[in-house]
């Protein structure tokens with residue numbers, strides 16, 4: 656103590672070091688909370704029902720190769736990934752580092768599901784949003800949607816754009832995908848374009864719809880249903896094209912727009928209309944998996960915004 660008192664500069668340095676350590680500890684604790692919110696958002700998406708064509712605890716939708724347990728195993732396998740990619744976001748890590756973490760997560764997912772693609776789109780969308788949110792946190796920026804989106808594009812927009820136009824041959828480290836084949840066949844952007852544009856379907860469609868329904872006094876389930884239908888009415892979902900072609904995509908958009916035009920979850924008996932839509936999609940093996948992924952992403956951002964509000 657005498658040595659410290661002898662040199663005020665040493666005292667300042669010691670205080671600064673302690674404050675730095677405390678900030679680092681707080682930021683890592685934030686990344687743990689963020690990762691839990693990401694897993695919780697995927698779980699919320701899984702248990703939502705009716706969810707046209709998609710797997711829930713009630714039934715397997717249009718899928719014969721996976722059920723709710725497959726998804727539970729999958730989302731549990733991702734619990735460390737979301738923390739890791741958030742920590743990488745704290746440091747504004749380069750895109751290739753995020754990609755390495757995502758590829759490892761996909762491999763863990765496939766091991767957990769016996770080789771079934773349950774959350775590849777969610778690993779991408781929620782992973783990028785966790786990284787961008789943590790990046791904002793490290794810079795003491797408000798965790799509001801427009802700030803998170805701007806940070807995502809500033810930090811990784813160029814890399815996401817390159818990723819969206821890269822051909823399979825330029826990415827030998829990545830498995831071939833239905834999405835790329837469908838994107839070429841139908842000239843639709845898919846997940847890669849969505850990411851390169853900063854996830855407009857999340858920030859401009861799903862999240863505003865989710866929050867509008869909540870503001871009208873309806874509950875989290877109603878808000879999630881309205882946001883899902885808004886996504887299905889808007890998105891060029893490569894899952895839908897992969898299974899139903901352009902005709903299938905038109906059916907998904909038309910039935911979803913009709914649900915919202917009739918009042919969405921504000922209308923009495925909306926559950927039956929949503930269930931009829933579910934049965935219509937299942938009859939044609941349609942599965943709007945991209946909309947499901949982005950619904951989870953919107954749920955994550957909404958909860959992050961609430962966190963920010965608590966922080967004041």
Ligand SMILES: CC(C)(COP(=O)(O)OP(=O)(O)OC[C@H]1O[C@@H](n2cnc3c(N)ncnc32)[C@H](O)[C@@H]1O)[C@@H](O)C(=O)NCCC(=O)NCCS
Nearest residue numbers: 757776779782832833834835845846849891892893944945
């Ligand atoms: C961009 C991704 C989704 C690959 O997309 P691609 O269309 O090539 O593959 P695939 O068909 O397997 O997956 C697409 C998935 O995205 C979802 N999806 C479909 N359409 C859309 C859409 N319009 N918007 C958002 N998600 C969509 C679906 O759930 C679908 O399963 C991503 O998995 C990827 O590139 N992974 C490699 C690791 C990586 O680079 N990650 C980036 C850092 S997180």
Ligand SMILES: Nc1ncnc2c1ncn2[C@@H]1O[C@H](COP(=O)(O)OP(=O)(O)OP(=O)(O)O)[C@@H](O)[C@H]1O
Nearest residue numbers: 709710772773774775776777833894942944947948
């Ligand atoms: N609840 C859900 N039910 C079904 N799919 C979901 C759900 N939530 C998210 N998804 C997304 O949809 C994708 C699964 O759709 P799909 O099975 O059509 O893809 P695929 O495995 O590429 O195609 P296929 O199974 O026809 O070979 C998952 O990768 C996931 O991103």
